[in-house]
Amino acid sequence: MKKLLLLCICLAATFSTKAQTEDKKWNVGLHGGVIQYHGDLGRDWYKTDKAMYGFAGISVSRYLWKYIDINGMYSRGTLGYDSGTTGYKSDFSAATINLRWNFITSEYIVRPYVFGGIGVILFDRQLNFHKELIDSALPTAGAGINFRLSSVVTLNLQETFMFTNNDARDGIVAGKNDDYLMHSAGLTFNFGSKKDADNDGVSDSRDKCPDTPAGVAVDKTGCPLDKDGDGVADYLDKCPDMAGNALMNGCPDKDNDGVSDSEDRCPDTKGTIELKGCPDTDGDGVADLDDKCPNSKAGSRVDATGCALDNDKDGVMNDEDRCPDAFGLASLKGCPDADGDGVADIDDRCPNAKGSMENKGCPEIAKQDIVRITYIGSKLFFENNSAKLKVASLVNLDELVKILNKYEGANLFIDGHTDSNGSDALNLNLSQKRTDSVKAYLISKGISGGRLTATGFGESKPIADNKTALGRAKNRRVELRTAY
Secondary structure: OHHHHHHHHHHHHHOOOOOOOOOOOEEEEEEEEEEEEEEOOEEOOOOOOOOOEEEEEEEEEEEOOOOEEEEEEEEEEEEEEEOOOOEEEEEEEEEEEEEEEEOOOOOOOEEEEEEEEEEEEEEOOOOOOOOOOEEEEEEEEEEEEEEEOOOOEEEEEEEEEEEEOOOOOOOOOOOOOOEEEEEEEEEEEEEOOOOOOOOOOOOOOOOOOOOOOOOOOEOOOOOEOOOOOOOOOOOOOOOOOOOOOHHHOOOOOOOOOOOOOOOOOOOOOOOEOOOOOEOOOOOOOOOOOOOOOOOOOOOOOEOOOOOEOOOOOOOOOOOOOOOOOOOOEHHHOOEOOOOOOOOOOOOOOOOOOOOEOOOOOEOOOOHHHHHHHHHHHHOOOEOOOOOOEOHHHHHHHHHHHHHHHHOOOOEEEEEEEOOOOOOHHHHHHHHHHHHHHHHHHHHHOOOOHHHEEEEEOOOOOOOOOOOOHHHHHHHOEEEEEEEO
């Protein structure tokens, strides 16, 4: 039984219940008090006219949750009863383990609680009434109150009821077990290190903002200070003394235009960020505050005063002038017409030769030249099953070059065709190569490639019957067309 008592005492020393905060989880206490008897001899609980016997004890406690602790306590003292005529007395050692429920959290200075648990009592060999030295206390229960004196020291007052399993300890077996009431007072001391990851002075267990940057002032919950209560912490708030919004880094923006009042040239009128908070009614990029022509045509290019530009001084404002840097005619939207054919130079394919709008400013191609171009196309010949031009064809192409040079704005379309001999793919490829040969020759003679379009149609566009030799000969052809 002594080994059992020693084991219980060791267990009591390894558990703890009451800690002031979650940071300081461990608590050690020193206690003293008196113990009163209740059994077959009588009851002296809460009476002052009977003998009282004292005891002393130590406790170890540990925090489990904000309302729950676990506590182990070892006590040493004297217990008994003395009615004047009958009684008994014995020294004892007791160990208890209790689970404690706190009614309020550790933030409060005064914390009442109740508890319950188990215990054992070891009696010295001073009595012959009962041979066994150990009584079980099932249960132990009670209540108490803690008064926080500092972050470390607490005053503890407690009432402990120990209901034993023994009816013979007082020498009388008459149906009432021998129970005891312990009145105690003591001082307890809290131990433990506070965890504070962001070093702001508020423990992690209470820190609602555990990632606060180093050096930032915080409130009691560990969150950065916000003097103006606008939801933007002072260390991020560009206007810490005026309530604003997060989008403005804590500064106010009365007109909600995205420009803080301190930087807004027009703080009472909604404007644009680009114009520092001022409106621009005509959308010309000049704030109404500075615009001498605030109702100019939408989209107009304007000078610094907000009025429409006319760079070339031709009477056509830049926003309507197709040629704002060249003096021109109002009828041609501000563009010049060097040859006077009614086609603006920027659209005129022949700006130095008077032409017509139908020909994009170029002169008409003479009828005889059109006929000659068609004739040249009919006199272009190639080696058999080849894209190589025959020598006789080159003379005709040289004449074509001269005609094209007369009409520098004209484009030439080179269309190639074959008969039906061979596969469609072969004929299509051959016709394309032949037109490419014509195009390449013309380019070699100085004609711009941008004026030439070569297309092979293969056998898809016959002009005669492919069943006859004459028909097939007609179908093998190159056609030339001009256009502006």
